[in-house]
Amino acid sequence: MKLPPGMTLLSPDDRSLLLDIADAHGTPTYVYFGRTVEERIRQLRSHLDGLPLRLLYAMKANHAVPMMRTMLEQGLGIDAVSPAELAYALAVGFPADRVFFSANNMTDEEMHYAHGKGVLLNIGELSRLEAFGKAYPGSEVCVRLNGQVGAGHHEHVITAGEKSKFGIPVEQIETIHALARQHDLRIAGLHQHIGSGIMSTETLWKAISVILDASRSFDQLRFINVGGGLGIPYRPGEQPLDMTSFDRLIVAPLKAFIASHPSSNLQIWFEPGRFFTAESGVLLARVNTVKEGTHRTFAGTDSGMNHLVRPAMYGAYHHVVNLTRPDGPERVYDVVGNICESSDFFAKDRAVAELREGDIIGVLDAGAYGMSMTTRYNMRSEPAEIWITQEGSTQIIRDRLTLDQLVEFALGAR
Ligand SMILES: Cc1ncc(COP(=O)(O)O)c(C=O)c1O
Known part of the structure; x- marks a missing residue:
């Protein structure tokens, strides 16, 4: 019997580890389970x-x-x-x-x-x-x-x-x-x-x-x-x-x-x-805005197509979970990013446990063609990256760039 994607990956312990990582390192952040x-x-x-x-x-x-x-x-x-x-x-x-x-x-x-x-x-x-x-x-x-x-x-x-x-x-x-x-x-x-x-x-x-x-x-x-x-x-x-x-x-x-x-x-x-890496990765993002449109509800996050382009590029499906309150009643959302493009989404018409502003979401199975296809479009930094060792300890792979670093880069100073 096949478990849904992420179910094998995300035990309750994993969820609380991911929330701890979001607290300690902020979002957006890619996390990989070694x-x-x-x-x-x-x-x-x-x-x-x-x-x-x-x-x-x-x-x-x-x-x-x-x-x-x-x-x-x-x-x-x-x-x-x-x-x-x-x-x-x-x-x-x-x-x-x-x-x-x-x-x-x-x-x-x-x-x-x-x-x-x-x-x-x-x-x-x-x-x-x-x-x-x-x-x-x-x-x-x-x-x-x-x-x-x-x-x-x-x-x-x-x-x-x-x-x-x-x-x-x-x-x-x-x-x-x-x-x-x-x-x-x-x-x-x-x-x-x-x-x-x-x-x-x-x-x-x-x-x-x-x-x-x-x-x-x-x-x-x-x-x-x-x-x-x-x-x-x-x-x-x-x-x-x-x-x-x-x-x-x-x-x-x-x-x-x-x-x-x-x-x-x-x-x-x-x-x-x-095959080796996709299921190891979760992209953590924070819900900044929940907006009721006339026909749909948008959950706007601090990440987007600049960090995981597969939904925009291929219409690819990535499972999205509310890590903060996984057991809330499900509601249907367009889970979107903060990039100035209408193709900037993680999920459309997707049932997710009710999302509130400040909640942390996990975009699952994002360990392949995620970070390696990121861009700095809109002058936003790549996400941070964290590795979780076989023993469960956490290693920082890289931090996000600061606003000053992004500006320096654009000015040609880096
Ligand atoms: C030459 C070559 N080998 C292997 C791969 C890996 O493909 P996959 O990630 O689907 O296994 C690619 C992906 O584009 C490729 O171009």
């Missing part, structure tokens, strides 16, 4: 047990230092998509051979930088593969394929298929081989990532099987990276990814594939972001 991240890593690993496996973490989901350190301690590698992500992963302590560089539409400068750092490049454009071959003949490289099967929770997060900018179409494999021969490149890996928030194991397998088929014409492969994309349940009652069918439809065929593959040391890589 125990949830470790649990999700353990869970995925247990299902992939028996596969020659490497797990990477797609750090774009959330690059808070303790999140990164957890991944490092748990033995994961990193999927980095920009030079700064790469440099930061190395600075956190990831060895270069555990970092995978997947920038799309890479520049020459980025290519030289990443290669110079000793990390493996993942290339998704023929012209870039050619440039890499000319610059570094005899090197290893990974190729990102577009197997023409895309999926995701919203059109904007689908990263394969005929409309997608990502990857080299699988139909162009002969050109990949030709370039590899011409420049003596060793294609050490094949990669794909078909989208994000995928709940269908059938679709995942459909995409994976395309890349497995394609792999048969590559004879120097060390790994096949099947990407991330594993979804999580955001709505109450929504089913999580069906891990029984994951075992049956994905893990078992992958094991059979590996067993029949001529290469004796071929690994399978996965690189989730959301």
